[in-house]
Amino acid sequence: MALTIDLGVAELAATRFAISPLSETVSGLQQLGDRDRNPINLRWLRWATDELTRHPLDLSHTWPLIVSDRPNWPEFLVPAPLGSGTSIEDDLAALRRTPASQVRISLRRVFGEELPDPVAALAERPAAGLRAIAAELRAAHDRLIAPHWSRIRAVLDADVIYRAKQMAAGGAEKLFTDLHPDLYWRDGRLKLGGPRWPAERAVDRGPGGLVLMPVVLGSPYVLIKKRTSTQTTVRYPARGVGALWTAGTQAPAAGAVRLLGRARAELLEALRSPATTTDLARALGVTPSAVSQHLRVLRESGLIARERSGRNVLYMTTALGASLSGTTT
Numbered sequence: 001m002a003l004t005i006d007l008g009v010a011e012l013a014a015t016r017f018a019i020s021p022l023s024e025t026v027s028g029l030q031q032l033g034d035r036d037r038n039p040i041n042l043r044w045l046r047w048a049t050d051e052l053t054r055h056p057l058d059l060s061h062t063w064p065l066i067v068s069d070r071p072n073w074p075e076f077l078v079p080a081p082l083g084s085g086t087s088i089e090d091d092l093a094a095l096r097r098t099p100a101s102q103v104r105i106s107l108r109r110v111f112g113e114e115l116p117d118p119v120a121a122l123a124e125r126p127a128a129g130l131r132a133i134a135a136e137l138r139a140a141h142d143r144l145i146a147p148h149w150s151r152i153r154a155v156l157d158a159d160v161i162y163r164a165k166q167m168a169a170g171g172a173e174k175l176f177t178d179l180h181p182d183l184y185w186r187d188g189r190l191k192l193g194g195p196r197w198p199a200e201r202a203v204d205r206g207p208g209g210l211v212l213m214p215v216v217l218g219s220p221y222v223l224i225k226k227r228t229s230t231q232t233t234v235r236y237p238a239r240g241v242g243a244l245w246t247a248g249t250q251a252p253a254a255g256a257v258r259l260l261g262r263a264r265a266e267l268l269e270a271l272r273s274p275a276t277t278t279d280l281a282r283a284l285g286v287t288p289s290a291v292s293q294h295l296r297v298l299r300e301s302g303l304i305a306r307e308r309s310g311r312n313v314l315y316m317t318t319a320l321g322a323s324l325s326g327t328t329t
Contacts, residue, residue, distance in 0.1 A: 002193025003224050005203045005232065007185065007210065012172055014209030017160045018081040022091030023235060024152060025141040026066060026077050027218035029059070033067030036219030038237070043245035044217065048144050057140055061132045064118040074106040077133070080211040080231035084160075085310060088141050092134040094230070100126040102229045109227070145217075150279050151244060152216045157309035158274035158316055159214040159238040179212070179236050180222045190234075192222055206232040214238035240316075243272040253326040264294050268325045271304055274316040 007015075031037055032048060066073045079094040086094075103126040111119050122129035145152070167175040176185040183192050190210075193200070204227040213235045223235040252265035260268065263286075270283055277295065281288040295315055298304045303321035307314050317325065 002191060002200045003203050003226065004192075004200055005190040005205050005210070005224070006188065007190045007205075008188045011205070011209045015212065016209065017084060017163065017212045017214075018233075019085050019153065019156045019160070020078065020081045020091055020213055021086070021088040021141060021145060021149065022095065022137065023078045023213055023215055024217050025088070025137055025145050027215050027235075028144055029062070029140060030066050030073075030219075031217055033063070035067060035073075036221060038218065038220050040220075040241050041217055041245070044148070051143065055143075057136070057143060059136050059140065061118065061122070061129060062136045062140075064116060065122075065133075068111075068116075070110050072110050074103075074110055075225045075228050076102060076106050077137075078233065078235070080206070080228070080233050081213075088138065092138055095137070096127075096130045096134050098126070098130060099229060103130065106227075151273065151275065154274045154276060154279060154312075154314055155216055155238050155240050155244050156214050157312070158240060158307070158314055161307045161309060161314070162239055163212070163214075179234075183222050183234075183236070192224055201226070203227075203232060206230055210234050212236070216241050216244060240273060246272075253324070256324050256326075259324070260298075263290075264298060265325075267291065267294050268298060268303060268317065268321055271315055271317050271321070272325065274314045276312050276314060280315070 028044070028048065031041055031045060032052070037045075062077075065077065076098040077095065079091070079098065081091060082094065083090070104123050107115060107119055107123050115123055122133075163175060163179070166178050172185050176183050176190060180192075183190070185191075191200075203224060206225070206228045208231050211231045211233045213233050214237070215235050216238050218235065218237060220237055222237075223233075225232050250269065252262070252269040256265040256268055259265075266284060267280060270280055275283070277288050277291050280295075281291045284291070295304065295306075298321070299306060299315075302318060303324060304315050305318050307316070
């Protein structure tokens with residue numbers, strides 16, 4: 001079923017990007033539960049599965065909500081972040097603030113009137129249940145997301161930078177069309193769907209504009225909240241995810257080694273996925289100062305570019321650098 005959102009000029013003006021550690025945590029757990037599994041994340045899935053085999057997590061309150069025989073899951077688990085780059089503490093605080101009425105409405109929308117026992121317990125005592133869920137999600141984040149967060153965050157930041165440039169160059173129509181092939185904006189309406197989805201359903205948009213959230217550890221599809229007490233979120237696959245788990249794991253191209261030397265060629269290979277100087281130094285086992293010197297040369301040669309995102313500076317390959325390393329942008 002195609003989804004449509006009324007999105008006029010005022011709502012577009014209030015639309016923003018955000019990055020959410022909680023979104024990645026919930027998405028990662030859903031991937032582990034085989035919900036819309038994305039093959040791109042296979043390396044992470046193998047690592048996370050091994051990690052949980054050695055030391056299982058207690059997800060007794062959370063798992064029944066996100067991995068079930070129902071096509072949907074309660075939307076309050078990923079509230080719209082209040083800022084552009086919230087922390088996991090901020091996200092979980094927003095989750096715990098979900099009104100009891102919204103919890104019950106969302107649970108019945110997903111599970112119907114006959115709630116399974118763990119879900120019924122949450123509906124009966126929403127505040128206590130949300131505290132327990134938040135504690136489980138915090139533990140899942142610390143074990144499964146935090147060890148990779150700097151690399152994940154770099155990809156998310158790079159995506160937001162790219163989307164902002166797209167919007168500046170071509171407006172909302174270009175922005176939304178480039179987010180995903182099934183998404184487009186026209187005549188004051190945002191639509192998710194295509195010819196194969198003839199039926200339409202209007203989204204009960206939350207207050208203000210949309211919150212656009214790139215996701216690394218998620219499905220290959222766009223997810224739009226159909227009804228929410230916070231701003232409506234549009235979660236979409238982040239650009240450049242394909243290289244995140246493989247960048248720097250293979251030998252650099254022979255041509256790049258001959259032209260640049262092995263150290264700089266390895267650095268160029270590692271930058272198939274955006275990264276900071278600190279991330280690169282850790283991945284390559286060298287000092288940040290040595291990385292900085294090589295980055296300067298690569299940047300002056302037009303092989304990489306840098307963009308500031310908050311307090312961090314991200315480095316990424318240009319089209320020329322990707323061509324030399326044998327990849328495409």
